[in-house]
Amino acid sequence: MQTNFGKIGFILAALGSSIGLGHIWRFPTATGTSGGSAFVLLFLAISIFIGVAMLIAEMLIGQQGCKNVPDSFKEIAQNKQTPWRFMGFVLITGPVTLTFYCAVLGWVLYYLVSVSFNLPIDFLQSKEIFESFSRSTAQLPYQLVCFGIVLLITAYSVAHGIRGIEKLNYILMPLLFFIFFALLFYAMTLQSFPQSVNFMFKPDFSKITSEVIVDAMGQVFFSLSLGAGTILTYSAHIGKQQNLLSSALFIVISGIIISLVAGLMIFAFVFEYGDFNNIGDGEGLIFITLPVMFGHFGIFGSILSIFFMVGLLFAGISSTVSLLEPCIKYLCDRTKVSRVKITYMVTSGIFLAGVLVILSLNADIGHYFKFFGQSLFSLSVSLSANILLTWGSFLITLFIGYFVKKETLQTWTSSYFRSNIIFEIWYFCIKIIAPLMIIMIFANKFYSFL
Structure with missing residues (x-):
């Protein structure tokens, strides 16, 4: 079995782990509710x-440790009993995230095969769908089937190791960019496209607040x-x-490019046919607002919906594979199974x-x-995004910034940090800013929770 990525394979796999619902779902929603261009400019910086x-x-840490998560920390620390071995707690992040992430992708799959061919005509009908x-309990079997299909695709890819992950991303990443750029080119023909551009890029520094800054920071961590x-x-x-x-x-x-493409395209549709107040949070934009937008295009709207949902599904599956791999690698290294x-x-x-997570939403x-x-x-989303990832x-950052010696880091990075100034900027970001x-x-x- 192939044990190492090729150069391009690694980049595509890492790209697949970062480009998912965070870039295509969460970014436009956060932009719409967090100041538009103010949020975008902060996110870019x-x-x-x-x-x-x-x-x-x-x-x-991975490159120098060459092992699973906790063993890589032990390898770099050169101490099997180092407290850093408890960094293995991050291994539960993937499985916890997958309990709700795959459920959302199940919704995407359902919309792809069902709703795209019978798009709603107004927001009330869209919300009812x-x-x-x-x-509803009646639709529960469909939810579980869609959820199971997404997990099965994820498991099949991860079961084939590095080769399976590499092959999957060689296919999904180019297709994803093709689909979203095709949708963007169509959005550029709409009269509302300049309005979308202004909303996302016309500077309005008055909208930069402490809340917008925190939202932009959170978006960067979540999306990557x-x-x-x-x-x-x-x-x-x-x-x-x-x-x-x-x-x-x-x-x-x-990742920035796909976020901006998704935002420009989605807001062009919203400004063209919708009510900006219907952007909402979470599932509101993708599963309630956009289907109504696509519905205005008739038969062509169904085609647009299919393309969008396929792109979103591709992006999500590449991320689910990445979320499962750390846990699987650790267990493979520690067992003979x-x-x-x-x-x-x-x-x-x-x-x-x-299944329990899905049942918790049942009326x-x-x-x-x-x-x-x-x-x-909600609890699984909060545990994943607000605690485990954070x-x-x-x-x-503490491990690299304070535990590993600065001289060691300079040796590790000397081949690409050709200038000491670049290294010092990176080191300052890791040790202080991050x-x-x-x-x-x-x-x-924590304050919001209280």
């Missing part, structure tokens, strides 16, 4: 400087899957000569947990699956 810096930090599917162990695990399968700076730049810039068996055993456990029995006044779906990212940003995000979420 933070992505280029802090996002790239943190990607390199996580890649370094979504509520009926995601909340920082702190989940995915990038670290993938980086364990590359050579020591891989240029991490160029790899990180390619991943971040590609075959990779195929481990993959399907873990996936079965995620499916059972995911008839959801109250049995609520804790602290929240559904299991603390995983924070500890990785930890402070993560503390700000966590403090904001």
Whole structure:
């Protein structure tokens, strides 16, 4: 079985881990509710400087450790009993995230094969369609089937190891960009396209608030899957000569491009046919607003909907594969059970947990699956995004910034940080800026919870 990525294969796999619902679903929604251009400008700046810096930090641990998540920390620390071995806690991030992430992709699959051919004519009907599917007991079998299909595709790809992951991303990533650029070119023909451009790029610094800054920082961390162990695990399968700076730049810039394309295209449709107040949060934009927009195009709207949902599905599946891999690699390294068996055993456990998450949204029995006044779906989202990813990212920056010697980092990065000034900027971002940003995000979420 192939054990290492090729140069392009690694970049595509890492790109697949970052381009998912965060870029295509969460970014437009956050832009619409967090100040438009103010949010976009902050997102771009933070992505280029802090996002790239943190990607390199996580890649370094995998590249130099060459093992699974906890063993890579032990390898670099040269101490099997180092407290850093407990970084293995990030391995649960993927399975926890998959319990709701695959459920959402199940909704995408349902909309692809069903709703795209019978698009709603107004927002009331669109909301009823979504509520009926995601909340009603009658539609529960369809939800579970769609959820199971997404997990099965994920498991099949991961079970085939690095070769399977590499092949999947060689197919999905080019198709994803083709689909979204095709949709963008069509959106450019709409009269509302200039309005979409102004909304996303015309500077309005008066809208920059502390809340918008925190939202932009959170979007960068979520969209790049920082702190989940995915990038670290993938980086364990590359050579020591891989240029991490160029790899990180390619991943971040590609993610920025797909985010901006999705935003421009979606807002062009919204401004052309919709009510901007219907953007909403979470599922509102993708599953309620956009179907109505597509419905205005008649038969051609069904084609647009199919293309969009296929692109979203592709992006999501590339991310689900990445979320599952760190856990599987660890278990493969620690047991004598075959990779195929481990993959399907873990996936079965995620499916059972995911069923409970889906049931927590059900209008008839959801109250049995609520804790602290929240559904299991909401709790799994909060645990993943607000705690596991945040603390995983924070500890990785502390490890690279304060535990690994500066001279060692200079040796590791000398082949691509040709200038000492560039190294010092990166080191300052990792040691000072990134930890402070993560503390700000966590403090904001904790304050909101209170």
